[in-house]
Amino acid sequence: MKLFDVYPLNNITINRAQGSYVWDNNGAQYLDMYGGHAVISIGHTHPHWVKRIETQLEKIAFYSNSIIIPLQQELADKLGVVSGKTDYQLFLCNSGAEANENALKLASFHTGRKKVIAFSKSFHGRTSLAVAATDNPAIVAPVNETDHVIFLPFNDESALSECFKAHGAEIAAVIIEGIQGVGGIVPATIPFLQLIRSLCDQYGSVYIADSVQCGYGRTGQFFAHDIAEVNADIYSMAKGMGNGFPIGGILIAPHIQSKHGMLGTTFGGNHLACAAALAVLEVMEEENLMSMAKQRGMYLMNQLKAIEGIENVRGRGLMIGFDVPEQLKGLKKVLLDQYNIFTGEAKPNVIRLLPSLALSRKQADEFLEALKEAILAIQTNAE
Numbered sequence: 001m002k003l004f005d006v007y008p009l010n011n012i013t014i015n016r017a018q019g020s021y022v023w024d025n026n027g028a029q030y031l032d033m034y035g036g037h038a039v040i041s042i043g044h045t046h047p048h049w050v051k052r053i054e055t056q057l058e059k060i061a062f063y064s065n066s067i068i069i070p071l072q073q074e075l076a077d078k079l080g081v082v083s084g085k086t087d088y089q090l091f092l093c094n095s096g097a098e099a100n101e102n103a104l105k106l107a108s109f110h111t112g113r114k115k116v117i118a119f120s121k122s123f124h125g126r127t128s129l130a131v132a133a134t135d136n137p138a139i140v141a142p143v144n145e146t147d148h149v150i151f152l153p154f155n156d157e158s159a160l161s162e163c164f165k166a167h168g169a170e171i172a173a174v175i176i177e178g179i180q181g182v183g184g185i186v187p188a189t190i191p192f193l194q195l196i197r198s199l200c201d202q203y204g205s206v207y208i209a210d211s212v213q214c215g216y217g218r219t220g221q222f223f224a225h226d227i228a229e230v231n232a233d234i235y236s237m238a239k240g241m242g243n244g245f246p247i248g249g250i251l252i253a254p255h256i257q258s259k260h261g262m263l264g265t266t267f268g269g270n271h272l273a274c275a276a277a278l279a280v281l282e283v284m285e286e287e288n289l290m291s292m293a294k295q296r297g298m299y300l301m302n303q304l305k306a307i308e309g310i311e312n313v314r315g316r317g318l319m320i321g322f323d324v325p326e327q328l329k330g331l332k333k334v335l336l337d338q339y340n341i342f343t344g345e346a347k348p349n350v351i352r353l354l355p356s357l358a359l360s361r362k363q364a365d366e367f368l369e370a371l372k373e374a375i376l377a378i379q380t381n382a383e
């Protein structure tokens with residue numbers, strides 16, 4: 001049987017990983033500035049995470065949500081403390097798309113309304129409503145097309161106010177990434193997030209903070225949206241939550257009430273996933289990873305801004321992007337092929353850095369040196 005060919009692949013097989021490094025099947029070492037797609041939060045194969053999962057595996061890996069799973073409450077308590085949203089409620093699922101799907105569905109149940117506001121260049125996942133709220137027609141199948149989603153320009157306060165003025169009573173939810181990831185590392189402005197909060201209050205709509213990529217401590221705050229100092233009604237999470245063990249979830253404000261059967265999942269919140277997620281939060285606390293991410297991110301940003309050739313360095317904490325001008329086209333590939341460094345990208349010309357929150361200063365320097373050399377090599381070759 002063939003694999004369904006949907007991913008353009010690098011011709012590399014990774015079979016070992018530790019911290020911010022991975023190794024291929026020939027033993028070559030790579031620096032992972034991509035965090036395996038923003039997923040590796042505490043570092044690959046962190047010993048505490050491995051031990052927690054192994055210990056759990058020997059007891060029980062899975063039983064359905066028809067019984068009490070104390071690890072879920074333990075995770076909810078810990079998440080409350082680490083995120084600062086102690087009075088929120090937790091629903092667990094398995095991925096980012098699923099988290100947003102449930103967030104949007106819950107907003108619709110809660111308000112009894114159908115319309116969702118999303119923004120230009122947004123990415124919220126590939127399932128039905130999540131993809132309908134994603135600004136990329138190429139990945140929206142005909143069956144996912146809906147006129148329930150209104151797309152507005154990102155960070156445009158007057159467009160948002162106008163839309164609420166015209167349709168406020170129909171709006172179930174506004175969904176927004178704190179920093180757009182796939183869209184090219186574009187932060188939402190503080191006044192824009194504050195306006196979303198006040199319009200949602202005024203019209204009884206639900207503010208959904210998609211924190212799948214920008215959340216879980218990556219920016220130095222638990223949720224990137226926290227920078228605006230207003231609370232969202234629902235936060236969606238996944239990626240960094242399990243450090244590679246599949247788990248997602250939504251944090252739900254106390255005023256949104258649950259009802260049996262409203263949401264549900266077979267695998268969400270299983271014993272093994274909860275153990276992995278608890279290990280992540282324990283390590284984040286123990287190793288002070290949110291403040292590490294903030295510090296390391298500031299260092300990287302300052303150093304990157306001083307590098308000639310790359311443009312528009314931006315982001316927060318360890319969610320950083322920069323533009324690669326036409327003369328340096330191919331920089332990402334040179335970094336991978338010649339310097340063994342994985343980076344992320346956003347079309348058409350953005351390099352995205354999403355390393356583990358435990359990236360060391362030495363590893364940051366290793367990346368910066370390689371980047372300077374790679375730029376020089378491309379420039380010299382072009383002459």
Ligand SMILES: Cc1ncc(COP(=O)(O)O)c(C=O)c1O
Nearest residue numbers: 095096097123124125181212213
């Ligand atoms: C902001 C955002 N939301 C949702 C998703 C979807 O997450 P998943 O791929 O786990 O379904 C992603 C994935 O890249 C994302 O970046």
